[in-house]
Amino acid sequence: MRILGLIALAACGRSAPAASSSPAVAPAPPTAARLVAELAETYARLPTYADHGVITTGYSTNGVRTTRSTRSFETRFMRGKRFAFDVRNEDAPSKGHVIWSDGSHTYNRSFDPARTLDHGADLALAVSLVATPSNGAAYTIPRLLAPDRITGPAITELDDLVLVGLEPVDDHPCWIVRGTRMHDGDRQQVELAIDRELRLLRRVALGEPTSAMIATYSPERAPPLDLAQIAPPDFSDDYAATSELATSLRAALNTKAPPFEAALLDGTGTLTLAQHAGNVVLLDFWATWCGPCRTSIPRLVALHEKYAARGLVVIGLSSEEAADIAPFANDAGITYSLGIDEDREASKAYGAVALPMMVVIDRTGTIRHVALGIGDLDVIDAVIDGLLRR
Numbered sequence: 001m002r003i004l005g006l007i008a009l010a011a012c013g014r015s016a017p018a019a020s021s022s023p024a025v026a027p028a029p030p031t032a033a034r035l036v037a038e039l040a041e042t043y044a045r046l047p048t049y050a051d052h053g054v055i056t057t058g059y060s061t062n063g064v065r066t067t068r069s070t071r072s073f074e075t076r077f078m079r080g081k082r083f084a085f086d087v088r089n090e091d092a093p094s095k096g097h098v099i100w101s102d103g104s105h106t107y108n109r110s111f112d113p114a115r116t117l118d119h120g121a122d123l124a125l126a127v128s129l130v131a132t133p134s135n136g137a138a139y140t141i142p143r144l145l146a147p148d149r150i151t152g153p154a155i156t157e158l159d160d161l162v163l164v165g166l167e168p169v170d171d172h173p174c175w176i177v178r179g180t181r182m183h184d185g186d187r188q189q190v191e192l193a194i195d196r197e198l199r200l201l202r203r204v205a206l207g208e209p210t211s212a213m214i215a216t217y218s219p220e221r222a223p224p225l226d227l228a229q230i231a232p233p234d235f236s237d238d239y240a241a242t243s244e245l246a247t248s249l250r251a252a253l254n255t256k257a258p259p260f261e262a263a264l265l266d267g268t269g270t271l272t273l274a275q276h277a278g279n280v281v282l283l284d285f286w287a288t289w290c291g292p293c294r295t296s297i298p299r300l301v302a303l304h305e306k307y308a309a310r311g312l313v314v315i316g317l318s319s320e321e322a323a324d325i326a327p328f329a330n331d332a333g334i335t336y337s338l339g340i341d342e343d344r345e346a347s348k349a350y351g352a353v354a355l356p357m358m359v360v361i362d363r364t365g366t367i368r369h370v371a372l373g374i375g376d377l378d379v380i381d382a383v384i385d386g387l388l389r390r
Helices: 032-045 123-129 137-145 244-250 291-310 322-332 341-349 379-390
Strands: 048-061 065-079 082-089 096-101 104-109 114-118 160-169 172-183 188-195 203-208 214-220 259-264 270-272 280-285 312-316 337-340 357-361 367-372
Touching: 032 137, 032 160, 032 172, 032 188, 032 337, 065 137, 065 322, 082 137, 096 123, 096 137, 104 123, 123 137, 137 214, 160 188, 172 203, 244 367, 259 341, 270 337, 280 291, 280 341, 280 379, 291 312, 291 322, 291 379, 322 337, 357 379, 367 379
Parallel strands: 280 312, 312 337
Antiparallel strands: 048 065, 048 214, 065 082, 082 096, 096 104, 104 114, 160 172, 172 188, 188 203, 203 214, 259 270, 259 337, 280 357, 357 367
16 A cells, blocks of 8 residues: 555665765655654644545455545634634535634534534634544644644654655655554554645544544645635524524523623723613624624614613623724724623623624513524514513
8 A cells, every 4th residue: 555665765766976976875764753743843833724625434344445424624724813624424414513713702513403602712622522523633633733722632642653654645745654642541543644745634544444534634834814714604593493592592581681791892891781770771792703793783873872862771792802892893883882791701691602692681681582693683673662662
């Protein structure tokens, strides 16, 4: 199976040396330890990264591999800004996951059933939840790209390292390195195919050759990505009336609204629900990067101006930094109160994992309406009008 061994590294076919010259010596191949160290260093320095690939699980008998399952995946990364990993099961396309993070929000999006979890800054937790459907591929590259955010053993932390030789993977010459690691109490064989030029992974095989999980990568080192190419996941399934999230939020209707405290965007104090006892409150959980949130803002401004004199208080809560919210709010002409939901404490209390989410609270502090997305702003208008008439 190996196309070129280490012996092939000694270049043949050179001109006969002059009688007085010393014989040419082929450069020594890099050591396995050096290759693995360079691999880790390359990923840790990349400003941007992208890949796509396939994960297969199966077994081999007499040299013939039988595939049990196939999953495709895609990674997009901008250091310090955004990360996305998408994995799909080719045998069941509805079953898949998306991880998306901008540092403050980390979404884990599943599709069967539709569900989105917001883990805040905890990228490690989101990655761990996708480890099984991705057969570990969700962990391998993120751990290399963001070692400061994801802890635990990396694919490069191997024992018994040995350099096997050179082999083409998708026509790209790769160094083949083997090692072992402890996995679930047993020692597992690991084989890495490291691109000779890019020093990026082209293939990872976990387990014995007869029963290996193989992930094959098509990496791009420092591609010209922008934020629009790493857009947040589509939450539309969450907004369906039958979704798990919508069902759980309906259970909050006619219950007391949880108290919250958020710093005012202008830094002049804090926002609390208790401050507005006796008013009807419209809480909007939003973010500047959320397209539907931005679309809803003019209507929220209109509701504020229409009903403020009758006792409506509109409050927008975002967990982003003030430096990101303030210029956007100014450009968007937001006139209602804005607060910074630090550590997402209010979002957690209200179960706001899909954005935008709007909660209408009556004068007694009771939740009377919860809306996901922007599909029922007319309904919200009518609910507010009815509560203000009481």
